[in-house]
Amino acid sequence: MTIDAPDHRDRILDTAADQVRRFGEAKTNVVDIARAMGLSHSAIYRHFRSKADIFGALAARTMAEEAELASRFAKADGPAAERLRGLVLALHRSKCAKLGEDPEIHGLYRRIVAERPDLVADYARRMTGLVREVLEDGIARGEFRIDDLDTAAGVVRDAVTVFVHPAHVEQAILAGLDIEPRLQAVIDALVASYRADGRQDR
Numbered sequence: 001m002t003i004d005a006p007d008h009r010d011r012i013l014d015t016a017a018d019q020v021r022r023f024g025e026a027k028t029n030v031v032d033i034a035r036a037m038g039l040s041h042s043a044i045y046r047h048f049r050s051k052a053d054i055f056g057a058l059a060a061r062t063m064a065e066e067a068e069l070a071s072r073f074a075k076a077d078g079p080a081a082e083r084l085r086g087l088v089l090a091l092h093r094s095k096c097a098k099l100g101e102d103p104e105i106h107g108l109y110r111r112i113v114a115e116r117p118d119l120v121a122d123y124a125r126r127m128t129g130l131v132r133e134v135l136e137d138g139i140a141r142g143e144f145r146i147d148d149l150d151t152a153a154g155v156v157r158d159a160v161t162v163f164v165h166p167a168h169v170e171q172a173i174l175a176g177l178d179i180e181p182r183l184q185a186v187i188d189a190l191v192a193s194y195r196a197d198g199r200q201d202r
Contacts, residue, residue: 009047012037013061016054021104025055025111056119058105059112062098063123066091067130074130080138081191085184087134088160091127092183095169110166128157135194145196152194159186 015036019028030051034041048054073087099106113120132153138144146152162168163183172179 009057010061012044012047013054013058017058017105020058020108021102024104025108030054055108056112056116059109059116060119062105062109063119063126066094067123067126069094070127070130074133080134080141080143081195084131084134084138084156084191085187087130088156088163088183088187089180091164092160092169092180095164095166096173099166099170099173106166106170110170113166124157128153131156138194139196142196144194146194156190159190 012033016028016033019032019036023032028051030044030048031041033054034044037044044054048057069090070087073083073090076083095106098109132149135144135146135152135156136149139146139149160183163179163186169179
């Protein structure tokens with residue numbers, strides 16, 4: 001088997017994720033990944049420096065997938081308030097689903113988030129930028145009145161972080177808390193504060 005195809009990195013990451021699901025993060029190493037792919041471990045090292053590098057890339061890929069999910073709402077047509085709500089709810093539900101359906105990968109993602117502030121900072125920049133796009137479009141549509149878009153986008157980011165951070169989502173679910181209604185209330189308050197007409201309804 002060769003890994004010269006353009007998607008070779010993704011194939012390595014897919015295999016690594018499968019190994020983590022089957023055996024856990026601690027028991028997965030580069031040799032295991034290579035063996036599962038029918039390769040020598042040196043072939044893996046041509047693309048990733050270490051097991052930590054592979055796991056970091058897995059987390060970065062998950063972040064990219066979440067950014068793509070959020071981007072669908074930022075680029076969509078329709079009222080900005082509805083798209084902002086949809087964007088945040090989609091991210092929250094995605095994190096909940098990951099914990100329930102893919103717990104080993106969720107655990108890996110949660111650990112990497114805690115250990116790689118560079119990845120988190122890049123993720124936050126991308127997500128804040130997408131929120132800013134929605135708010136800016138809301139201004140153009142006459143829905144929102146916002147004096148400082150960058151500050152407003154940062155406020156949205158900070159207000160909803162507790163509902164989309166993997167550690168907080170896990171704690172809430174393990175405690176049996178239904179936090180989506182609270183998230184809905186936070187979005188209601190944010191939308192109401194930005195509405196150009198001062199309305200308080202959804």
